[in-house]
Amino acid sequence: MKLYYAPGACSLVPHMVLEEGGFSYDSEAVDLTTKKTASGTDFNAINTKGYVPALILDDGQILTEVSAVIQYLADQVPEKNLAPKSGTLERVRLQEWLSFISTELHKNFSPLYNPAASQDMKDAAIATLSNRFDFVVNHLKDNDYLLGSDYSIADTYLFTVLSWAGFVELDLSPWPALGEYSNRIGGRPAVLSALRNEGLIE
Ligand SMILES: N[C@@H](CCC(=O)N[C@@H](CS)C(=O)NCC(=O)O)C(=O)O
Incomplete structure:
Protein backbone atom coordinates (compact mmCIF):
# COMPACT_ATOMS: atom_id res chain seq x y z
CA MET A 1 0.00 0.00 0.00
CA LYS A 2 1.04 3.57 -0.51
CA LEU A 3 -0.26 6.63 1.33
CA TYR A 4 -0.20 10.08 -0.24
CA TYR A 5 -0.12 12.67 2.51
CA ALA A 6 0.58 16.30 3.33
CA PRO A 7 2.43 16.81 6.61
CA GLY A 8 0.02 17.44 9.48
CA ALA A 9 -3.09 17.39 7.28
CA CYS A 10 -5.97 14.92 7.70
CA SER A 11 -3.82 12.30 5.95
CA LEU A 12 -2.07 12.04 9.34
CA VAL A 13 -5.15 10.06 10.43
CA PRO A 14 -4.54 7.03 8.13
CA HIS A 15 -0.81 7.49 8.71
CA MET A 16 -1.41 6.94 12.45
CA VAL A 17 -3.61 3.91 11.71
CA LEU A 18 -1.00 2.41 9.36
CA GLU A 19 1.55 2.69 12.17
CA GLU A 20 -0.86 1.48 14.86
CA GLY A 21 -1.79 -1.54 12.72
CA GLY A 22 1.83 -2.49 12.05
CA PHE A 23 1.36 -2.37 8.27
CA SER A 24 4.25 -2.27 5.87
CA TYR A 25 3.56 0.60 3.48
CA ASP A 26 5.11 3.29 1.34
CA SER A 27 4.27 6.95 1.62
CA GLU A 28 4.87 10.08 -0.42
CA ALA A 29 4.26 13.70 0.47
CA VAL A 30 2.09 15.94 -1.70
CA ASP A 31 2.40 19.70 -2.01
CA LEU A 32 -1.25 20.75 -1.84
CA THR A 33 -0.51 24.12 -3.43
CA THR A 34 1.24 22.85 -6.55
CA LYS A 35 -0.50 19.42 -6.49
CA LYS A 36 2.88 17.79 -7.12
CA THR A 37 4.11 14.77 -5.22
CA ALA A 38 7.61 14.78 -3.72
CA SER A 39 8.87 12.83 -6.77
CA GLY A 40 7.36 15.44 -9.12
CA THR A 41 4.27 13.54 -10.26
CA ASP A 42 1.00 15.35 -10.90
CA PHE A 43 -1.09 14.37 -7.86
CA ASN A 44 -4.35 15.23 -9.68
CA ALA A 45 -3.56 12.39 -12.07
CA ILE A 46 -3.28 10.00 -9.11
CA ASN A 47 -6.34 11.27 -7.24
CA THR A 48 -8.74 13.24 -9.40
CA LYS A 49 -10.26 14.67 -6.21
CA GLY A 50 -6.94 16.51 -5.77
CA TYR A 51 -6.85 16.14 -1.99
CA VAL A 52 -5.21 13.93 0.59
CA PRO A 53 -5.41 11.32 1.94
CA ALA A 54 -5.22 8.86 -0.94
CA LEU A 55 -4.32 5.26 -0.26
CA ILE A 56 -3.21 3.07 -3.15
CA LEU A 57 -4.08 -0.53 -2.39
CA ASP A 58 -1.85 -3.45 -3.34
CA ASP A 59 -4.06 -4.22 -6.37
CA GLY A 60 -3.70 -0.61 -7.61
CA GLN A 61 -7.13 0.63 -6.56
CA ILE A 62 -7.30 4.03 -4.95
CA LEU A 63 -9.18 4.59 -1.68
CA THR A 64 -10.00 8.10 -0.48
CA GLU A 65 -11.97 9.83 2.33
CA VAL A 66 -10.48 9.65 5.80
CA SER A 67 -13.38 7.76 7.38
CA ALA A 68 -13.45 5.08 4.67
CA VAL A 69 -9.67 4.65 4.53
CA ILE A 70 -9.23 4.17 8.26
CA GLN A 71 -12.15 1.75 8.56
CA TYR A 72 -10.68 -0.30 5.70
CA LEU A 73 -7.29 -0.39 7.44
CA ALA A 74 -8.75 -1.25 10.86
CA ASP A 75 -10.68 -4.15 9.33
CA GLN A 76 -7.44 -5.63 7.90
CA VAL A 77 -6.02 -6.02 11.42
CA PRO A 78 -8.97 -7.05 13.65
CA GLU A 79 -6.55 -8.36 16.28
CA LYS A 80 -5.43 -4.75 16.94
CA ASN A 81 -8.97 -3.76 18.07
CA LEU A 82 -8.88 -0.42 16.30
CA ALA A 83 -12.58 -0.61 15.36
CA PRO A 84 -15.55 -2.63 16.59
CA LYS A 85 -16.69 -5.44 14.30
CA SER A 86 -18.78 -4.44 11.26
CA GLY A 87 -22.51 -4.97 11.69
CA THR A 88 -22.56 -4.21 15.41
N1 LIG B 1 -13.63 14.66 2.41
C1 LIG B 1 -12.20 14.48 2.47
C2 LIG B 1 -11.54 15.80 2.84
C3 LIG B 1 -10.04 15.70 2.75
C4 LIG B 1 -9.41 17.07 2.98
O1 LIG B 1 -10.05 18.01 3.46
N2 LIG B 1 -8.12 17.15 2.63
C5 LIG B 1 -7.39 18.39 2.75
C6 LIG B 1 -6.26 18.27 3.77
S1 LIG B 1 -6.90 18.00 5.42
C7 LIG B 1 -6.75 18.70 1.40
O2 LIG B 1 -6.07 17.88 0.82
N3 LIG B 1 -7.02 19.91 0.90
C8 LIG B 1 -6.46 20.35 -0.34
C9 LIG B 1 -7.48 20.63 -1.37
O3 LIG B 1 -8.69 20.37 -1.15
O4 LIG B 1 -7.11 21.08 -2.45
C10 LIG B 1 -11.82 13.36 3.44
O5 LIG B 1 -12.57 13.14 4.41
O6 LIG B 1 -10.79 12.69 3.24
Whole structure:
Protein backbone atom coordinates (compact mmCIF):
# COMPACT_ATOMS: atom_id res chain seq x y z
CA MET A 1 0.00 0.00 0.00
CA LYS A 2 1.04 3.57 -0.51
CA LEU A 3 -0.26 6.63 1.33
CA TYR A 4 -0.20 10.08 -0.24
CA TYR A 5 -0.12 12.67 2.51
CA ALA A 6 0.58 16.30 3.33
CA PRO A 7 2.43 16.81 6.61
CA GLY A 8 0.02 17.44 9.48
CA ALA A 9 -3.09 17.39 7.28
CA CYS A 10 -5.97 14.92 7.70
CA SER A 11 -3.82 12.30 5.95
CA LEU A 12 -2.07 12.04 9.34
CA VAL A 13 -5.15 10.06 10.43
CA PRO A 14 -4.54 7.03 8.13
CA HIS A 15 -0.81 7.49 8.71
CA MET A 16 -1.41 6.94 12.45
CA VAL A 17 -3.61 3.91 11.71
CA LEU A 18 -1.00 2.41 9.36
CA GLU A 19 1.55 2.69 12.17
CA GLU A 20 -0.86 1.48 14.86
CA GLY A 21 -1.79 -1.54 12.72
CA GLY A 22 1.83 -2.49 12.05
CA PHE A 23 1.36 -2.37 8.27
CA SER A 24 4.25 -2.27 5.87
CA TYR A 25 3.56 0.60 3.48
CA ASP A 26 5.11 3.29 1.34
CA SER A 27 4.27 6.95 1.62
CA GLU A 28 4.87 10.08 -0.42
CA ALA A 29 4.26 13.70 0.47
CA VAL A 30 2.09 15.94 -1.70
CA ASP A 31 2.40 19.70 -2.01
CA LEU A 32 -1.25 20.75 -1.84
CA THR A 33 -0.51 24.12 -3.43
CA THR A 34 1.24 22.85 -6.55
CA LYS A 35 -0.50 19.42 -6.49
CA LYS A 36 2.88 17.79 -7.12
CA THR A 37 4.11 14.77 -5.22
CA ALA A 38 7.61 14.78 -3.72
CA SER A 39 8.87 12.83 -6.77
CA GLY A 40 7.36 15.44 -9.12
CA THR A 41 4.27 13.54 -10.26
CA ASP A 42 1.00 15.35 -10.90
CA PHE A 43 -1.09 14.37 -7.86
CA ASN A 44 -4.35 15.23 -9.68
CA ALA A 45 -3.56 12.39 -12.07
CA ILE A 46 -3.28 10.00 -9.11
CA ASN A 47 -6.34 11.27 -7.24
CA THR A 48 -8.74 13.24 -9.40
CA LYS A 49 -10.26 14.67 -6.21
CA GLY A 50 -6.94 16.51 -5.77
CA TYR A 51 -6.85 16.14 -1.99
CA VAL A 52 -5.21 13.93 0.59
CA PRO A 53 -5.41 11.32 1.94
CA ALA A 54 -5.22 8.86 -0.94
CA LEU A 55 -4.32 5.26 -0.26
CA ILE A 56 -3.21 3.07 -3.15
CA LEU A 57 -4.08 -0.53 -2.39
CA ASP A 58 -1.85 -3.45 -3.34
CA ASP A 59 -4.06 -4.22 -6.37
CA GLY A 60 -3.70 -0.61 -7.61
CA GLN A 61 -7.13 0.63 -6.56
CA ILE A 62 -7.30 4.03 -4.95
CA LEU A 63 -9.18 4.59 -1.68
CA THR A 64 -10.00 8.10 -0.48
CA GLU A 65 -11.97 9.83 2.33
CA VAL A 66 -10.48 9.65 5.80
CA SER A 67 -13.38 7.76 7.38
CA ALA A 68 -13.45 5.08 4.67
CA VAL A 69 -9.67 4.65 4.53
CA ILE A 70 -9.23 4.17 8.26
CA GLN A 71 -12.15 1.75 8.56
CA TYR A 72 -10.68 -0.30 5.70
CA LEU A 73 -7.29 -0.39 7.44
CA ALA A 74 -8.75 -1.25 10.86
CA ASP A 75 -10.68 -4.15 9.33
CA GLN A 76 -7.44 -5.63 7.90
CA VAL A 77 -6.02 -6.02 11.42
CA PRO A 78 -8.97 -7.05 13.65
CA GLU A 79 -6.55 -8.36 16.28
CA LYS A 80 -5.43 -4.75 16.94
CA ASN A 81 -8.97 -3.76 18.07
CA LEU A 82 -8.88 -0.42 16.30
CA ALA A 83 -12.58 -0.61 15.36
CA PRO A 84 -15.55 -2.63 16.59
CA LYS A 85 -16.69 -5.44 14.30
CA SER A 86 -18.78 -4.44 11.26
CA GLY A 87 -22.51 -4.97 11.69
CA THR A 88 -22.56 -4.21 15.41
CA LEU A 89 -24.11 -1.21 17.15
CA GLU A 90 -20.63 -0.43 18.52
CA ARG A 91 -19.41 -0.07 14.92
CA VAL A 92 -22.23 2.34 14.20
CA ARG A 93 -21.22 4.31 17.30
CA LEU A 94 -17.73 4.55 15.81
CA GLN A 95 -19.22 5.77 12.52
CA GLU A 96 -21.31 8.27 14.46
CA TRP A 97 -18.07 9.75 15.88
CA LEU A 98 -16.28 9.65 12.51
CA SER A 99 -19.14 11.53 10.90
CA PHE A 100 -19.21 14.06 13.73
CA ILE A 101 -15.46 14.68 13.51
CA SER A 102 -15.54 14.94 9.72
CA THR A 103 -18.51 17.25 9.33
CA GLU A 104 -18.73 19.14 12.63
CA LEU A 105 -15.03 19.54 13.45
CA HIS A 106 -12.78 18.93 10.42
CA LYS A 107 -14.84 20.99 8.01
CA ASN A 108 -15.34 23.82 10.51
CA PHE A 109 -11.56 24.24 10.64
CA SER A 110 -11.51 24.88 6.87
CA PRO A 111 -12.50 28.60 7.02
CA LEU A 112 -9.75 29.17 9.60
CA TYR A 113 -7.18 28.01 7.04
CA ASN A 114 -8.79 29.74 4.07
CA PRO A 115 -7.28 33.18 3.30
CA ALA A 116 -10.39 33.98 1.25
CA ALA A 117 -12.72 33.44 4.24
CA SER A 118 -14.00 36.65 5.85
CA GLN A 119 -13.58 37.35 9.56
CA ASP A 120 -17.34 36.80 9.96
CA MET A 121 -17.01 33.32 8.45
CA LYS A 122 -14.05 32.56 10.73
CA ASP A 123 -15.95 33.79 13.80
CA ALA A 124 -18.97 31.66 12.89
CA ALA A 125 -16.74 28.59 12.46
CA ILE A 126 -15.10 29.22 15.85
CA ALA A 127 -18.52 29.58 17.50
CA THR A 128 -19.63 26.24 16.05
CA LEU A 129 -16.35 24.55 16.99
CA SER A 130 -16.63 25.87 20.56
CA ASN A 131 -20.09 24.38 20.89
CA ARG A 132 -18.87 21.02 19.50
CA PHE A 133 -15.84 21.05 21.83
CA ASP A 134 -18.25 21.42 24.77
CA PHE A 135 -19.99 18.27 23.58
CA VAL A 136 -16.73 16.32 23.24
CA VAL A 137 -15.46 17.45 26.65
CA ASN A 138 -18.70 16.40 28.27
CA HIS A 139 -18.24 12.93 26.76
CA LEU A 140 -14.59 12.74 27.89
CA LYS A 141 -15.64 13.36 31.52
CA ASP A 142 -16.57 9.68 31.77
CA ASN A 143 -14.45 8.24 28.97
CA ASP A 144 -10.70 8.17 28.31
CA TYR A 145 -11.36 7.67 24.60
CA LEU A 146 -14.26 8.34 22.26
CA LEU A 147 -15.49 4.74 22.40
CA GLY A 148 -14.99 4.48 26.16
CA SER A 149 -11.98 2.75 27.63
CA ASP A 150 -10.50 1.52 24.32
CA TYR A 151 -8.45 3.57 21.87
CA SER A 152 -9.90 3.41 18.35
CA ILE A 153 -9.53 4.94 14.90
CA ALA A 154 -11.99 7.67 15.97
CA ASP A 155 -9.30 8.92 18.36
CA THR A 156 -6.73 9.15 15.56
CA TYR A 157 -9.09 11.49 13.75
CA LEU A 158 -9.97 13.66 16.75
CA PHE A 159 -6.29 13.88 17.78
CA THR A 160 -5.33 15.11 14.30
CA VAL A 161 -8.11 17.69 14.07
CA LEU A 162 -7.32 19.06 17.54
CA SER A 163 -3.66 19.41 16.54
CA TRP A 164 -4.70 22.05 13.98
CA ALA A 165 -5.79 24.49 16.69
CA GLY A 166 -2.15 25.53 17.20
CA PHE A 167 -1.72 26.34 13.50
CA VAL A 168 -4.76 28.60 13.31
CA GLU A 169 -4.20 30.15 16.74
CA LEU A 170 -7.40 28.73 18.14
CA ASP A 171 -7.04 28.79 21.92
CA LEU A 172 -8.06 25.44 23.40
CA SER A 173 -7.31 26.46 27.00
CA PRO A 174 -11.05 26.81 27.83
CA TRP A 175 -11.24 23.02 27.28
CA PRO A 176 -8.31 21.60 29.31
CA ALA A 177 -9.73 18.08 28.90
CA LEU A 178 -8.93 18.31 25.18
CA GLY A 179 -5.26 18.99 25.97
CA GLU A 180 -5.16 16.07 28.41
CA TYR A 181 -6.79 13.82 25.80
CA SER A 182 -4.28 14.89 23.12
CA ASN A 183 -1.36 14.31 25.49
CA ARG A 184 -2.67 10.82 26.28
CA ILE A 185 -2.76 9.94 22.58
CA GLY A 186 0.35 11.87 21.56
CA GLY A 187 2.55 9.62 23.70
CA ARG A 188 1.64 6.42 21.83
CA PRO A 189 4.65 4.97 19.96
CA ALA A 190 2.61 4.60 16.73
CA VAL A 191 1.55 8.24 16.90
CA LEU A 192 5.15 9.36 17.42
CA SER A 193 6.22 7.23 14.42
CA ALA A 194 3.56 8.78 12.19
CA LEU A 195 4.53 12.30 13.30
CA ARG A 196 8.19 11.48 12.69
CA ASN A 197 7.45 10.04 9.23
CA GLU A 198 5.73 13.31 8.31
CA GLY A 199 8.69 15.35 9.57
CA LEU A 200 6.57 16.96 12.29
CA ILE A 201 8.86 15.91 15.16
CA GLU A 202 12.54 14.88 15.35
N1 LIG B 1 -13.63 14.66 2.41
C1 LIG B 1 -12.20 14.48 2.47
C2 LIG B 1 -11.54 15.80 2.84
C3 LIG B 1 -10.04 15.70 2.75
C4 LIG B 1 -9.41 17.07 2.98
O1 LIG B 1 -10.05 18.01 3.46
N2 LIG B 1 -8.12 17.15 2.63
C5 LIG B 1 -7.39 18.39 2.75
C6 LIG B 1 -6.26 18.27 3.77
S1 LIG B 1 -6.90 18.00 5.42
C7 LIG B 1 -6.75 18.70 1.40
O2 LIG B 1 -6.07 17.88 0.82
N3 LIG B 1 -7.02 19.91 0.90
C8 LIG B 1 -6.46 20.35 -0.34
C9 LIG B 1 -7.48 20.63 -1.37
O3 LIG B 1 -8.69 20.37 -1.15
O4 LIG B 1 -7.11 21.08 -2.45
C10 LIG B 1 -11.82 13.36 3.44
O5 LIG B 1 -12.57 13.14 4.41
O6 LIG B 1 -10.79 12.69 3.24
